[in-house]
Amino acid sequence: MSETVYDAVIVGAGVSGSFIADELTQAGMSCVMLEAGKFFNRKTYPRNEVDANSQLYWGGGIELNHDASIGLLRPKVVGGGSIVNQALVDRFDDDALDSWREASAVPFLSSEGLAPWYDKAEGRICMQNVPTKYRNRNAEIFRQGFENNGYQWAPLRRAQRNCHYEDGNDCIECLWGCRIDSKQSTPVTVLRRALDAGLRLVPEIEAQGVTHNGEIVVVSAVSRSGESQTFRGRRLVLASGAIGNSKLLLRSGFADRLPRLGYNFYTHPQYMNLGVYEEPVNAHKGPLQSLKSADPGFRRSGFKLENVYGPPAALAMLVPGFGKEHQRRMKQTSHFACIEVAVRDTHPGRIRVKRNGGAVIEKSLNREDAARRDRGLAAVRNIFLSTGAREIIPGNIAIGLHLMGGCNMGTDPQRSVVSPEFRLHGTKNIYAADSSIFPNAPGINPSLTIMALSLKGAEQILAEARP
Amino acid sequence: MTSKHLTAAQLIGLQKAGDVVVPGDGELPSFSRSGAIEHVDRMLDYMYETDLNGVKALLTIFRFLPRLIISWIMSLTEKGRSLPEPLAGACRMANLGIKGVVMTLYYSDLGPEPSVLKAIHWDSKIVERDDDLEERVSEAG
Numbered sequence: 001m002s003e004t005v006y007d008a009v010i011v012g013a014g015v016s017g018s019f020i021a022d023e024l025t026q027a028g029m030s031c032v033m034l035e036a037g038k039f040f041n042r043k044t045y046p047r048n049e050v051d052a053n054s055q056l057y058w059g060g061g062i063e064l065n066h067d068a069s070i071g072l073l074r075p076k077v078v079g080g081g082s083i084v085n086q087a088l089v090d091r092f093d094d095d096a097l098d099s100w101r102e103a104s105a106v107p108f109l110s111s112e113g114l115a116p117w118y119d120k121a122e123g124r125i126c127m128q129n130v131p132t133k134y135r136n137r138n139a140e141i142f143r144q145g146f147e148n149n150g151y152q153w154a155p156l157r158r159a160q161r162n163c164h165y166e167d168g169n170d171c172i173e174c175l176w177g178c179r180i181d182s183k184q185s186t187p188v189t190v191l192r193r194a195l196d197a198g199l200r201l202v203p204e205i206e207a208q209g210v211t212h213n214g215e216i217v218v219v220s221a222v223s224r225s226g227e228s229q230t231f232r233g234r235r236l237v238l239a240s241g242a243i244g245n246s247k248l249l250l251r252s253g254f255a256d257r258l259p260r261l262g263y264n265f266y267t268h269p270q271y272m273n274l275g276v277y278e279e280p281v282n283a284h285k286g287p288l289q290s291l292k293s294a295d296p297g298f299r300r301s302g303f304k305l306e307n308v309y310g311p312p313a314a315l316a317m318l319v320p321g322f323g324k325e326h327q328r329r330m331k332q333t334s335h336f337a338c339i340e341v342a343v344r345d346t347h348p349g350r351i352r353v354k355r356n357g358g359a360v361i362e363k364s365l366n367r368e369d370a371a372r373r374d375r376g377l378a379a380v381r382n383i384f385l386s387t388g389a390r391e392i393i394p395g396n397i398a399i400g401l402h403l404m405g406g407c408n409m410g411t412d413p414q415r416s417v418v419s420p421e422f423r424l425h426g427t428k429n430i431y432a433a434d435s436s437i438f439p440n441a442p443g444i445n446p447s448l449t450i451m452a453l454s455l456k457g458a459e460q461i462l463a464e465a466r467p
Numbered sequence: 468m469t470s471k472h473l474t475a476a477q478l479i480g481l482q483k484a485g486d487v488v489v490p491g492d493g494e495l496p497s498f499s500r501s502g503a504i505e506h507v508d509r510m511l512d513y514m515y516e517t518d519l520n521g522v523k524a525l526l527t528i529f530r531f532l533p534r535l536i537i538s539w540i541m542s543l544t545e546k547g548r549s550l551p552e553p554l555a556g557a558c559r560m561a562n563l564g565i566k567g568v569v570m571t572l573y574y575s576d577l578g579p580e581p582s583v584l585k586a587i588h589w590d591s592k593i594v595e596r597d598d599d600l601e602e603r604v605s606e607a608g
Contacts, residue, residue, distance in 0.1 A: 042595075048575040050509050060514035061571070067556035068563065170591035179593045284591045312574035312589055317566060322488040322541055327495050330574075334588040358517070396548065397563075 006032045006200075008461070009219050009233035011207045011248065013037070014080020015447060016434030016454040017239030018186035018194065019124070023458035025197035029465070032231055033199055034221055036206040036240075037077035041187065045083075045177030049313040052176035056084055063243075065349070065361040070269060070398040072361065074243060078203050081447060082185040083177050085401075086289050086308065087159040088445040089127055091118050095299065096442035103439040104410040106420045114452050121451035125184040126161040130290035134165040138283035139290040141275070141337045142307040145383030146293070154294035156307075159184035159447070163287065171288040172309060205229065208357070210236060210252040210430070217429060235429040235461065238407070238436070239454075245436040246351040246406035247359045249424075257426050258417050264408040265349040265363060266441035267400030268342050271373060272308065272318055273380045275337040275389035282334050283309040298379065302372035304443060305379060306340040319393060329393075339383060341376030341395070342402075344443030345369045351406045365398070402446050407436040421464075422457040433457030468504065472511040472519060473526065480526035481507065481568070487537045488569045494586040498569060502578030510571060522564045541565065 008024055010017045013035035024031050038055060046052040053061030056077045063072040075081050092100075093111070100109040107113065130139075146153040163169055163182045174183055181188045195201060204224040211218045217236040221229050238245040246262045255261045293305040310318070312333065319329050349363025365373065377394060384392050410416025413425035418437045424430045433454045435446050442449070470478055485498030498504070511519060529537050544565075547558025576583040584590070 048577060050506060050571055050575040050577065053571060054510050054513040059518065060510060060512075062563070062567070063515075064560065064563070067552060068559040069556065071563070164594065164596070167594040167596075169593050172591050173593045179595050280588075284589060311591075312576075312584065312587060313571040316570035316574050317563075321545060322566065323538070324490055324492060327489065327492055330587050331494065358515070 004232065005216060006030045006231070006233040007465070008235050008237055009034070009217060009231045010237040010239055011219060012080070012238070012240030012244060012434070013078040013191065013201065013203070014075065014239060014241065014434070015082050015186060015450045017237065018079070018082075018191040019121070019451050019454035020237050020239065020433065020458045020461070021194040021199050022190035022197075023455065024461065025194045025199045027462050031194070031199050032233070033201045034205050034207055034219065034231065035078050035201065035203045037075070037203065039078040039187075039201065039203040040083070040177055042177070042179045042181050045179060047176070049311050056176065063361070065363045067364070070267060070363055070400050072243075072267065072400040072403060074241065074403060078201065079185045079187045079191065080241070082183070084175055085447060086175070087183050088289070088292070089122070089125070089157055089159045089448040090444050092442050092444050092449050096444055100439045100442070104408070104416065106409055106411060108420070108456070114449070114456075117452035117456045118448065120455050121448055124190055124451070125159045127157050128160050129155040129157060130287040131165070134287055135290045136283060136286040137281045138309060138337050139287070139307055141277075141281065141387045142291050142339060142383070145387045146295075148386035149379070149382045151293065151298070151379065152295040153291050156290055156292045158289070165286060170285050172284045172311060175288075175311065207240070207248055208251065210248060212236070212427070212430065214428070235431065237461070238430065238432040239434050241434055242403040242406040242436045243351055243359055243361065245432055245434070247353055249407070250351070250353045251357050254424070258413070258424065260408065260415060261417050262351040262406050263348060264405040264439065265351050265361070266345050266402075266404045266438070267349070267363060268402040268441055268443070269345055269365060269369070269373065269398040269400060270306075270343070271341045271377065271395030271398060272310065273339055273341065273377065273384075273395045274318060274393040275339070275384035275387070276332060276391040276393065277335050277337060277389055280334045281337045283336060283338055298376070299443070301375045302344045302346070302368075302443065303376035304342050304344075305376065306342055308340045309338045317397065318395060320396065337384070337389070339380045341373060341380060342443070343369055343372045343376065345441045348405065348440070363400070402435070404435045404438040404441060404446060407432050408439045409437040410439060422460050431457060431461055470511070471508050473507065473523065476530040477523055477526040478504065480529035483534060484526065484529045484537055484541075484565055485569045485573070487534055487541060488566060489573050496578070496582060498573055501573055501583060503572035503575070506572060506575070506577045507568070510568060518564065521560065522568060525561060525565060
């Protein structure tokens, strides 16, 4: 057992944990960070789908909800979502933040209130749009289809430094970690600074329980090899996301004092749709994602469209059926274009734990969410048909990539889990500022807002630590 | 071959199910000819025990079934999405389990003579430059 008492124990080395660790260590705090996943670098990232799915995600690649209707992709790697995401960095709009403020009664959840924190987060990373000349045909189909149907689109802002498109780089490879360190994953940005400032990072160890006596928080953890360890801190920062935070707290008996723990869980259910074209599309070449939907009608209708693609095994799961016909279609992958519908879900799910400590995710689409999905699918169909697709393969597997809630922020301890001071209600030294505190689904990629909230949360921690 | 997780019978079940899902044609090898099964532990090492047990149970059954029946079961799991719950859920789970293992192994193209990605015209690449790495890291930091 380690007798060291750290200023902060941070559980989770994803976006939130990395940003908070940077702020705390720069201020001179001693911090230890526990992460269940491995610590890769550009030389060691997985190079194929078997190893990527197995080693970068929980459950060997995918976790399923209670009735196997939604596949959840939950990163398990140092750097978290910033390693495997597509690096989209948008601020939330008034619609999302007004909805948050209404649900939480937290005044700073507004465009003005978060602006300084967005500014600071944007200062920590490089951001670029993909130059027009490098857009691939998948993006051009997306743009042309939008224009044919009178939908509004916009260039996408991505957290990347220099993808060297002139070398012919194909960014789909970076879904398994960016091998040229262009993507602004936290190991090349804030986490690196935190490590330089003395952060102790312990990868491949999973937090199992939390106890606290008011002054000291104790985290028990088990390494991948089965070794038990204990970490003590003057404060605990929960940064393992909606499922990770909820599961840890539920296992630790916090549900008695936090009645909403595990509730208010959202996923932005996403459906990847394929259009098959006569001419090659080569959606796997060049920048993976360059454009986004910016249509106010889509926003009002509760969905957005994303110009995405997936690697071969993922595509094989999207293509229905099996056998020779499936193989025939797989040989047409270079003729596939792809557009994803992301639903802004209104119907919250719930995270529970089983007796063995595993998580059960109760989450489904209600009638409204299904209608939002169907409106999105109709728009995708319009886009594909107006650009000459000879066949459409609609997505019939819901994927949850944005896992949010479970520890929602709010002023009322009976209706929320985390206070506006980023502390668990009823505690004075357990904090969270990641996607688990989201009051509802914003309908916008969450990464930049997680960074902003984490920076604000870190300032709160430092302010409360001052004598 | 041997596996840390699967018995010899379960490996035969996987080989049979794999060849139903990916039978091969003139260009693409069958699942068994691809050599993908050799790498099954790279996937199963990380799977949750409950999920792994479900896959193992199915593979044990497949070991003793003719391919025609395995094909019928796979068709049922594909079409079963429209059945009432919880039958539909069980179909989705079985389909994702078997198809997921087979497709991920196969399309990772890990066999001794990789040919799958070439046959589907998949040629993504990243040019890794060493010359500017240090500059990038120091700027980012």
